Amino acid sequence: MSEATGKKPIDVAVGILMKPNGDVLLGQRPAGKPYQGYWEFPGGKVESGEAILDALKREFVEELGVHILSASAWCGVEHVYEHAHVRLHFFISREWQGEPQSLEGQAFAWQGAVGVSPLLPATIPLLACLDQLRYP
Numbered sequence: 001m002s003e004a005t006g007k008k009p010i011d012v013a014v015g016i017l018m019k020p021n022g023d024v025l026l027g028q029r030p031a032g033k034p035y036q037g038y039w040e041f042p043g044g045k046v047e048s049g050e051a052i053l054d055a056l057k058r059e060f061v062e063e064l065g066v067h068i069l070s071a072s073a074w075c076g077v078e079h080v081y082e083h084a085h086v087r088l089h090f091f092i093s094r095e096w097q098g099e100p101q102s103l104e105g106q107a108f109a110w111q112g113a114v115g116v117s118p119l120l121p122a123t124i125p126l127l128a129c130l131d132q133l134r135y136p
């Protein structure tokens with residue numbers, strides 16, 4: 001049994017910035033974090049008492065210098081890792097201000113068909129749904 005099994009889930013706000021042509025932004029997890037070097041959609045843990053959408057906006061400013069102007073809740077995924085039991089709240093945003101900057105030293109990439117790898121395990125199954133949305 002993993003250490004995280006049975007622990008209270010941690011809420012994580014995750015944002016998918018989507019350009020009009022369908023390209024989405026992914027970032028690479030920096031050194032020192034669990035799953036370092038894996039690719040993910042930007043986001044992070046919701047702080048105590050914080051609304052999930054506020055956490056999303058905060059993380060995007062902190063990590064990328066991007067101000068999300070609007071975002072729609074897309075789906076929720078629960079996953080138990082060795083390091084944590086996470087509840088991921090995915091949002092899609094088509095309206096933001098600012099060009100993404102690497103404020104935490106992380107690599108990032110705009111992707112059509114997602115070609116970066118490896119991806120965080122809980123994120124992989126969502127790509128097929130995302131492609132149906134982007135390329136109907």
Ligand SMILES: Nc1nc2c([nH]c(=O)n2[C@H]2C[C@H](O)[C@@H](COP(=O)(O)OP(=O)(O)OP(=O)(O)O)O2)c(=O)[nH]1
Nearest residue numbers: 012014040041042043044045079084086120122123
């Ligand atoms: N941002 C993000 N996190 C994801 C995705 N898929 C997935 O399983 N996760 C998991 C990995 C982590 O266990 C958790 C995010 O936590 P984190 O440690 O990156 O959050 P944080 O930036 O607030 O971290 P911290 O340094 O403040 O502790 O969610 C995804 O696509 N994007």
